[in-house]
Amino acid sequence: xxxxxxxxxxxxxxxxxxxxxxxxxxxxxxxxxxxxxxxxxxxxxxxxxxxxxxxxxxxxxxxxxxxxxxxxxxxxxxxxxxxxxxxxxxxxxxxxxxxxxxxxxxxxxxxxxxxxx
Ligand SMILES: [Zn+2]
Numbered sequence: 001x002x003x004x005x006x007x008x009x010x011x012x013x014x015x016x017x018x019x020x021x022x023x024x025x026x027x028x029x030x031x032x033x034x035x036x037x038x039x040x041x042x043x044x045x046x047x048x049x050x051x052x053x054x055x056x057x058x059x060x061x062x063x064x065x066x067x068x069x070x071x072x073x074x075x076x077x078x079x080x081x082x083x084x085x086x087x088x089x090x091x092x093x094x095x096x097x098x099x100x101x102x103x104x105x106x107x108x109x110x111x112x113x114x115x116x117x
Pocket of ligand 1 (some may be wrong): 070072073075077078079088091093094
């Protein structure tokens, strides 16, 4: 669920109070924020490229090297990015690679769009 930026809310429990529950959630939120801030210190050429083309790269928050971005296919899913190797992958279209492969894919998408016009 984390991919959608939603945290669960407290309804009722016999094991934990609402206060305790919210403390746990706050701790998770805080940890994710700290990881995201650390991740943002490493802006690779791939991240810069994704930003330039409005694919909104954002740190995932589970470690300092994993990011997600909008998939250039226009589909409603994410592109996974790892900054240590500066590689990306789309699980939906089974495409992956480095910056060069992404540029190639974007130009393929663009030429398909141009053909339709
Ligand atoms: Zn995709």
